[in-house]
Amino acid sequence: MTQIDNHIQEQQSLSPTGKPRLRFAPSPTGFQHIGGFRTALFSWLHARHTGGQFILRIEDTDTARTIDGAVDDFIQGLNWLGLPYDEGPVIGGPYGPYYQVQRKALYQHYTNQLIASGHAYPCYCTPERLEQMRKEQEAKKLPPRYDHHCRYLTAEERAANEAAGLTWTVRFAMPLDGETVVHDQLHGDMVFKNSDLNDMVILKSDGLALYHLAHLVDDHLMGITHALRGEEWISSAPLHIQIYQALGWTPPLFYHLPSVLGKDKRKLSKRRNAPSWSDFQREGYLPEAVFNFIALLGWSYDDKTEFFTHEELIKAFSLERVGISGGIYDPDKLLWMNGVYIRKLPLDELVERTLPYLERPAEEGGLPDSVARPLDHDYTTQVLRLEQERMKTLGDTASRIAFFFLDELTYSPAALIEKGMDSARTREALTAAYNLLAGMETWDAELIEAPLRELAKTTGFKVGQLFGSVRSAVSGLTATPPLDDMLGVLGRKVSLQRIQKAIALLQE
Ligand code: GLU
Numbered sequence: 001m002t003q004i005d006n007h008i009q010e011q012q013s014l015s016p017t018g019k020p021r022l023r024f025a026p027s028p029t030g031f032q033h034i035g036g037f038r039t040a041l042f043s044w045l046h047a048r049h050t051g052g053q054f055i056l057r058i059e060d061t062d063t064a065r066t067i068d069g070a071v072d073d074f075i076q077g078l079n080w081l082g083l084p085y086d087e088g089p090v091i092g093g094p095y096g097p098y099y100q101v102q103r104k105a106l107y108q109h110y111t112n113q114l115i116a117s118g119h120a121y122p123c124y125c126t127p128e129r130l131e132q133m134r135k136e137q138e139a140k141k142l143p144p145r146y147d148h149h150c151r152y153l154t155a156e157e158r159a160a161n162e163a164a165g166l167t168w169t170v171r172f173a174m175p176l177d178g179e180t181v182v183h184d185q186l187h188g189d190m191v192f193k194n195s196d197l198n199d200m201v202i203l204k205s206d207g208l209a210l211y212h213l214a215h216l217v218d219d220h221l222m223g224i225t226h227a228l229r230g231e232e233w234i235s236s237a238p239l240h241i242q243i244y245q246a247l248g249w250t251p252p253l254f255y256h257l258p259s260v261l262g263k264d265k266r267k268l269s270k271r272r273n274a275p276s277w278s279d280f281q282r283e284g285y286l287p288e289a290v291f292n293f294i295a296l297l298g299w300s301y302d303d304k305t306e307f308f309t310h311e312e313l314i315k316a317f318s319l320e321r322v323g324i325s326g327g328i329y330d331p332d333k334l335l336w337m338n339g340v341y342i343r344k345l346p347l348d349e350l351v352e353r354t355l356p357y358l359e360r361p362a363e364e365g366g367l368p369d370s371v372a373r374p375l376d377h378d379y380t381t382q383v384l385r386l387e388q389e390r391m392k393t394l395g396d397t398a399s400r401i402a403f404f405f406l407d408e409l410t411y412s413p414a415a416l417i418e419k420g421m422d423s424a425r426t427r428e429a430l431t432a433a434y435n436l437l438a439g440m441e442t443w444d445a446e447l448i449e450a451p452l453r454e455l456a457k458t459t460g461f462k463v464g465q466l467f468g469s470v471r472s473a474v475s476g477l478t479a480t481p482p483l484d485d486m487l488g489v490l491g492r493k494v495s496l497q498r499i500q501k502a503i504a505l506l507q508e
Helices: 003-012 034-050 070-081 100-116 127-139 155-163 211-221 231-247 277-283 287-295 310-316 331-344 347-359 377-390 398-405 423-438 449-459 463-475 483-490 492-507
Strands: 021-024 053-056 120-123 169-172 179-184 188-193 201-203 226-230 253-257
Touching (some): 003 211, 021 034, 034 053, 034 070, 034 287, 034 310, 053 070, 070 287, 100 169, 100 201, 100 211, 100 231, 179 231, 179 253, 201 211, 231 253, 277 287, 331 377, 347 377, 347 398, 377 398, 423 449, 423 492, 463 483, 463 492
Antiparallel strands (some): 120 169, 179 188
């Protein structure tokens, strides 16, 4: 018995658990965007819902297009989203290896079997001949299709080609007539006329299998029960069904998931508008919010419930409620949802999770580099207590709260002047506010607002004018947390200094 026979026998003897086994099978030819992770998430949820397994398999047979770092990115992405896998790279598992390049001999084994049974054949056509054929078909407005040139070579002709050292690929011999029915759990039965189908290459000249054969051998040997993948694979599904039949295997249940669309109803693409997990992480989205959001891209529980914890989703998820209309990726909805999740965080957790975003370098979105790191934990907690209400991401906060941490604020005098005011009157208002605040016995946010309002009344300024100028003086901004809370956190010394400086600025 060969090593391959052994390998196959070993895996087939693994006792079936009777539980679903689902896989996420990305190709490291690019980074996965939100649509790819949606496939992973649905597969993971079904596995967890049923007590089955979730497997990560790397489909890396297109070695020329493999990108460095892509596999690490998949693994980090799954971990970040909270989708740990049960078998796969790094951790291994009983059905390994989980990299297709390491399974080359298995694909060759089955290719030989297909050739021996007459279901596949070596093709010696040169790239030039194929290109010529393609051009002619294009000129005649025919669909591009292999012309069966090598399909009917005799054994002698094949031997001669081999003896001449011609390179070859292997093509699957599709039946020439009849129909192939693809059963899909979402789309129902899809019927294809075999005469429309192509003799596709299943093994390349370098001896590595193409997706069509490789994924199928793996799904079979790995005991995959449910195959979730993008709907772009529907057109190849009849070929896959034919290969299953030729090998005498039962295909898994297919779920061809509709593409995730942009708000413009166009398919999301890496190049156009599709973010990946690392974009969400960098911008300060919470993984649990992204998880919740992705789960709703094409799946719904009851068409109205929007918020689910991981546990609730595991319980509620069912593949039957995955739709075929494709989810819409609406970034505004994600932002809103993320804000809701942020507001639900306990303050100490919010601080822990926001600190790294504030402490990163300014050019990456952190606080100005002049602010000393690490930040004071208690002070940051006081600031975030005020800010939590307004936060939408953990990453968009630094610019709005920098004034709490800076020694010096820079703004133009014009920023201090409210509607209906001028420089002299603003100075007057700020001076009155300064005097009032400087005379306060205790510095307490709760005791600040009422006297300031009273001051507006007695001095004849509108509350908005007085508060607005003080707000600008201490923050340099027009939108901030409530003035009294802000003054409370800034403290007496800093608040008074800043108002004084603003008065001086108006005098210049
Ligand atoms: N490697 C394929 C892809 O990245 C996976 C398709 C499948 O899940 O079968 O599109």
